[in-house]
Amino acid sequence: MKLKTGILLVNLGTPDSPSVPDVRKYLRQFLMDGRVIDINPIGRFFLVNGIIAPFRAPKSAKTYRELWTDRGSPLLFYGEELADLLQKALGEDYVVSLGMRYQNPSIASALEKLNHQAIKKIIVLPLFPQYASATTGSVHQEVMRVVSKWQLMPQLVMIDSYPAHPEMIATFAELGRKYMKEHTFDHFIFTYHGLPQRQLKKADARCLTNGCCDIYSEENRLCYRAQCVETSRQLAKALGLEEKDYSISFQSRLGSDPWIQPYTDATIERLVREGKKNILVFTPSFVADCLETTIEVGEEYKELFEEKGGKHWQMVESLNTHPRWVNTLKDIVLNA
Numbered sequence: 474m475k476l477k478t479g480i481l482l483v484n485l486g487t488p489d490s491p492s493v494p495d496v497r498k499y500l501r502q503f504l505m506d507g508r509v510i511d512i513n514p515i516g517r518f519f520l521v522n523g524i525i526a527p528f529r530a531p532k533s534a535k536t537y538r539e540l541w542t543d544r545g546s547p548l549l550f551y552g553e554e555l556a557d558l559l560q561k562a563l564g565e566d567y568v569v570s571l572g573m574r575y576q577n578p579s580i581a582s583a584l585e586k587l588n589h590q591a592i593k594k595i596i597v598l599p600l601f602p603q604y605a606s607a608t609t610g611s612v613h614q615e616v617m618r619v620v621s622k623w624q625l626m627p628q629l630v631m632i633d634s635y636p637a638h639p640e641m642i643a644t645f646a647e648l649g650r651k652y653m654k655e656h657t658f659d660h661f662i663f664t665y666h667g668l669p670q671r672q673l674k675k676a677d678a679r680c681l682t683n684g685c686c687d688i689y690s691e692e693n694r695l696c697y698r699a700q701c702v703e704t705s706r707q708l709a710k711a712l713g714l715e716e717k718d719y720s721i722s723f724q725s726r727l728g729s730d731p732w733i734q735p736y737t738d739a740t741i742e743r744l745v746r747e748g749k750k751n752i753l754v755f756t757p758s759f760v761a762d763c764l765e766t767t768i769e770v771g772e773e774y775k776e777l778f779e780e781k782g783g784k785h786w787q788m789v790e791s792l793n794t795h796p797r798w799v800n801t802l803k804d805i806v807l808n809a
């Protein structure tokens with residue numbers, strides 16, 4: 474019997490339904506992760522169970538109801554379709570399994586699917602182009618927790634990041650060019666999910682000083698902010714943009730601690746003040762459309778932009794199940 478290579482694709486996860494109890498369950502599991510709310514466990518317990526989950530769940534559930542489709546939550550159905558497409562692209566020497574860091578299908582169940590096949594090694598491929606302790610780090614930790622209980626420990630290859638993969642950059646650029654043919658834009662925004670500044674400092678004390686996070690190099694290769702800058706630089710190059718044509722910003726801040734900057738809402742206000750009225754927006758930390766793209770960028774930031782006097786706000790959809798994105802993942806697997 475020929476042994477196969479297992480591929481564990483992992484994304485963040487989404488609630489099982491947009492009901493308040495399911496959203497609360499999701500938020501609890503997500504935010505009780507010590508890599509996400511990285512404060513002392515007792516403080517985290519009271520913050521999440523006493524404040525965030527009770528008050529945020531009803532508000533988030535309302536937004537999830539807007540996002541939900543006949544096929545469910547986009548993050549999940551795009552993930553399932555992507556796993557099928559990658560399986561077809563890789564062929565029968567590979568077994569692809571999809572897991573979500575929070576809720577379902579769990580990483581444990583996705584790994585169990587691989588454990589039941591004749592597997593020689595497992596490649597863990599988080600669906601986050603840029604490394605963050607709160608996402609990729611947490612996925613790696615959960616995989617290690619699960620497999621540490623197995624009698625036979627598999628050979629594991631952990632992918633940490635791929636912020637400038639040329640095929641991924643080309644896919645984002647191709648998606649954006651479609652809108653550039655239809656409309657003239659006077660500015661471009663690359664907006665990324667934010668992180669508390671302290672999480673970057675914990676990973677590397679030099680972070681956020683002396684321009685550590687502005688230039689990507691071998692030395693700071695896992696600095697989230699520097700990786701976002703590199704993704705943007707490569708994407709701008711692929712689109713033929715000069716530095717003055719685009720802005721990089723960070724969204725989805727939670728709580729009152731400082732997160733990495735500039736913030737997307739402040740950037741929108743600055744750009745409108747500077748007279749930019751037509752903006753094309755990319756969301757390159759998300760590889761599938763989700764609450765943070767469709768609703769936050771596509772609706773809430775659009776509203777803010779128009780309220781401040783902007784005219785045309787266009788969000789570029791995410792990679793979802795684009796054939797070149799499937800090729801990108803295939804290439805990462807074949808080179809792992």
Ligand SMILES: C=CC1=C(C)c2cc3[nH]c(cc4nc(cc5[nH]c(cc1n2)c(C)c5CCC(=O)O)C(CCC(=O)O)=C4C)c(C)c3C=C
Pocket residue numbers: 485486487488500508509510529533546548601605607608666667668669725727758759762763764765
């Ligand atoms: C792309 C990478 C992501 C990073 C980095 C990240 C960090 C991070 N997120 C929160 C809090 C929330 N994020 C929420 C939703 C959400 N976050 C990501 C990705 C990253 N998060 C995605 C893809 C999604 C959408 C999931 C979906 O179901 O569509 C939410 C829930 C929604 C809400 O209530 O706003 C929270 C909360 C923190 C605190 C954090 C880093 C510390």
Ligand SMILES: [Fe+2]
Pocket residue numbers: 666725
């Ligand atoms: Fe998030």
Ligand SMILES: [Fe+2]
Pocket residue numbers: 673679680681685686687693696697698699
């Ligand atoms: Fe840094």
